[in-house]
Amino acid sequence: MPWDMRDLRRQVAIIGAAESDQLGIVPDKSAVQLHVEAAWNAMEDAGVKKDEIDAVFNAGNTLGMAEYMGITPKLTDSTAVGGSSFVIHLGHAVAAIASGYVEMALVTHGESGRSRVGAGGFGGGGDQWYGWQGSAGPPASYSMACMRHMAQYGTTHDDLAEIAVATRKWAQLNPRALMRDPMSFEDYHNSRWISYPFHLLDCCLVTDGGGAYIVTSLERARNYKKKPIAVLGFGESHTHGNIAQMPDLTWTAARNSGPRAMQMAGVDHKDLDVVNLYDSFTYTVGVTLESLGFCGPGEFGQFVKGQRTAPGGDFPLNTNGGGLSYTHTGMYGMFATLEIVRQLRGECGDRQVKDAKIGLVNGTGGSLSSTGTAIMTNQV
């Protein structure tokens, strides 16, 4: 072990601490306002500028609060386990700062517990800005992003179809995949509209299921029965909570998390043998390929052309069949991660990528809001 827990002693200090302007009975301020006031006052107390904050913690909604304050973090932690959360956040912040992962953490809280002002819609702008447009969940958010990409770069339904069809081919090699019937380009184009420009076959499945993984030190890992898959690098970020506040709908926070993960891992794009990108929608894959730098802005259509990402192509992508054809319970990032582990262990049978040594997984959450990128290897 490079680290002993005692190495964390005296490494990290609290430099600012403050409350909202008023406490007690405050019927003229919402929970969000109290929350942000406390953040502002703590930063004033410390003399810290907003741009110095690279880690955000609160109990339940870092997406919304970081969006409100205009913070794009390198570490996000919404651990919500009740009133103890903020003490637990401190421990997480200590470990992260002492290791050099981040430098400055902001831990915040705000509640209108007595007056119940804006107490229901917690965090960010809340429902008053987003409830009245008729947004029917993720397809309505992601389709707007796809439309912008189409208008800006000339991306077409043929480009999206390449991804849907290639992903189905992988699913056909996976006995556990839900959708294993062949899918033609015609099937894609003939599938019904959900939220134009999305066809049904642009959208992921809705399924039931669970997943889990276990992590320990590499030293300990050698005592257990499975081949250890080592983590080489990781990165995380988010740019907004609601799609309406996304800085630019044609790239995601993977622009931040990807390079950080690759830098930590000491690998480049050409070193990756297998890649799993969260495919809530076909567009999610395209925009993530660009955001991670596998191709330039507006170029994903060219990149995936000719079934390049299908079995037998030179860029194995979403080899389990993805959220589009394998399974999608709601938060698919777990399954994308597990597939990289299985590929690196060599457990994938018909869909095994030969001699896979290094794999990358990128999860995308919220409304193209948050990303996590991890790079793993079996070379230990």
Next chain:
Amino acid sequence: MPQVRRMGVPQPTPETKPFWDAAKRGELWIKRCKDCGQHHYYPRVVCPNCFSRNVEWVKSSGKGSLYTYNINVRTAPGWENNPNYIIALVTLEEGPRIMSNLVNIPFDQDPVKMAQHIQVGMPVEVTFEELSEEISVPRFKPAGS
């Protein structure tokens, strides 16, 4: 007559009440930072650019351009009587982006045909729809329509 939808009627909070009061009068209000000069929407008590608390209400021109949109063939609960309604992101002249709906576009069962009347980047302007006695919400229509 526009459909009155009970679902999604906004509930103002003390710091956002001026926005909704203005909307009731047919005006679109946003916030401007007196320190860095940047406008923002949705309205906040701090500037999301420079984090100053020195922010003020200003009236938006209500004019902007269509940043992106979609056409919702599958409807949200409460929207069944408005088939193929359009959700839009509009970039206001002052800079901020607002999520709303694009209205005054000829209906067609086929969203591809509706899309022929819409261009990303087209000029749009605000119009208001009454959802309840207290609340009107901003929608956008093609400029001059």
